[in-house]
Amino acid sequence: MPSRNKLYFASDFHLGAGALGSSRAREDRIIRWLDTIKADAAELFLMGDVFDFWFEYKTVVPKGYIRFLGKLAELTDAGVKLYLFKGNHDMWMFDYFEKELGATIISNELKIERGGKKFFLHHGDGLGPGDNFYKLLKNFFRSRFCQWLFARLHPNFGVGIANYWSTNSRIANSKKEDHKPGEQEWLVTFCREELQSNFYDYLVFGHRHLPLDIQMTPGSRYINLGEWVNFFSYAVFDGEELKLEYFEKLDMMSADR
Numbered sequence: 031m032p033s034r035n036k037l038y039f040a041s042d043f044h045l046g047a048g049a050l051g052s053s054r055a056r057e058d059r060i061i062r063w064l065d066t067i068k069a070d071a072a073e074l075f076l077m078g079d080v081f082d083f084w085f086e087y088k089t090v091v092p093k094g095y096i097r098f099l100g101k102l103a104e105l106t107d108a109g110v111k112l113y114l115f116k117g118n119h120d121m122w123m124f125d126y127f128e129k130e131l132g133a134t135i136i137s138n139e140l141k142i143e144r145g146g147k148k149f150f151l152h153h154g155d156g157l158g159p160g161d162n163f164y165k166l167l168k169n170f171f172r173s174r175f176c177q178w179l180f181a182r183l184h185p186n187f188g189v190g191i192a193n194y195w196s197t198n199s200r201i202a203n204s205k206k207e208d209h210k211p212g213e214q215e216w217l218v219t220f221c222r223e224e225l226q227s228n229f230y231d232y233l234v235f236g237h238r239h240l241p242l243d244i245q246m247t248p249g250s251r252y253i254n255l256g257e258w259v260n261f262f263s264y265a266v267f268d269g270e271e272l273k274l275e276y277f278e279k280l281d282m283m284s285a286d287r
């Protein structure tokens with residue numbers, strides 16, 4: 031038995047986005063990945079937009095994702111520590127996963143130190159310069175008032191509208207984010223500013239939907255975890271180094287042809 035000594039990071043599964051078949055295929059692939067990390071994972075960080083939409087009513091949760099949630103339960107029961115970050119698509123996670131899975135729900139950033147390395151972790155939405163309208167919207171959506179209001183809608187209507195929106199999103203239509211990362215990257219700007227006042231070895235985000243590994247300063251890297259509609263990318267920390275990897279990459283390359 032290998033010891034549990036690795037940290038795994040992934041984000042933007044967007045479960046539920048796209049046609050039912052493609053979402054199930056994505057769920058199956060995630061489960062194959064979780065099976066491969068089950069033996070040596072100490073901690074698993076799922077860094078937001080795991081679900082394309084999520085809302086917990088007082089007594090009811092959305093249908094679906096049975097195999098995925100069962101697999102997460104298998105991991106946490108086996109002793110893997112699970113962190114679930116709120117993304118912009120699934121910011122309405124409350125205490126269901128805490129109670130059912132023993133997960134820790136992270137609302138904003140999480141700063142940790144492992145193996146002498148410092149990590150800054152965040153989904154990545156609403157950071158950096160600009161995007162003021164979104165930042166305002168995020169504050170409203172995260173308010174108790176807005177959550178109370180949404181919970182008053184009948185789920186067939188409230189979740190129905192949310193699912194309708196999500197079918198039109200870029201990721202639901204399997205579009206790859208293909209902009210070249212450059213100076214205009216808002217997360218690069220955020221990292222640069224953050225590093226002026228604090229030191230981190232790794233600043234890790236999702237949300238951008240593009241796997242990135244950018245050296246910011248000689249000791250610091252910005253890692254973006256990509257997504258699981260096109261890239262199946264994740265990061266693993268073995269106690270010494272953080273690496274960006276691709277799950278079932280050969281499949282991905284042949285699908286690209």
Ligand SMILES: [Mn+2]
Pocket residue numbers: 078079117118119153155236237238
């Ligand atoms: Mn996002």
